[in-house]
Amino acid sequence: MTEFKLQLGLHYRETIHGRKGVATARIQYLTGCNQYKLEKLGKSTFGVKVIWVDEALLELVEDVATVAPVEAAVDGDGQPNPPDPGGPHDNMPPERCP
Numbered sequence: 001m002t003e004f005k006l007q008l009g010l011h012y013r014e015t016i017h018g019r020k021g022v023a024t025a026r027i028q029y030l031t032g033c034n035q036y037k038l039e040k041l042g043k044s045t046f047g048v049k050v051i052w053v054d055e056a057l058l059e060l061v062e063d064v065a066t067v068a069p070v071e072a073a074v075d076g077d078g079q080p081n082p083p084d085p086g087g088p089h090d091n092m093p094p095e096r097c098p
Contacts, residue, residue, distance in 0.1 A: 002032050011061040014053045
């Protein structure tokens with residue numbers, strides 16, 4: 001398998017149609033094809049806000065990270081908040097099955 005060549009969080013341009021976006025995810029197939037998910041920030045110029053593009057068709061637009069790493073939320077005493085366990089809440093829709 002081939003190694004990923006591009007860094008996530010940077011702006012790239014797809015060289016065939018000129019579509020631009022921030023690389024937010026990547027996938028590697030058993031065939032050796034690496035693809036990156038480009039997300040258009042703000043108003044979409046290519047009909048959808050997300051496209052998957054082959055690594056070989058991408059060129060760097062800006063060498064500046066656009067997407068900041070996610071930091072853990074902290075409470076008032078500076079300690080990290082525990083993750084939300086999810087589950088039922090007060091706004092549950094009414095049951096539809098008898």
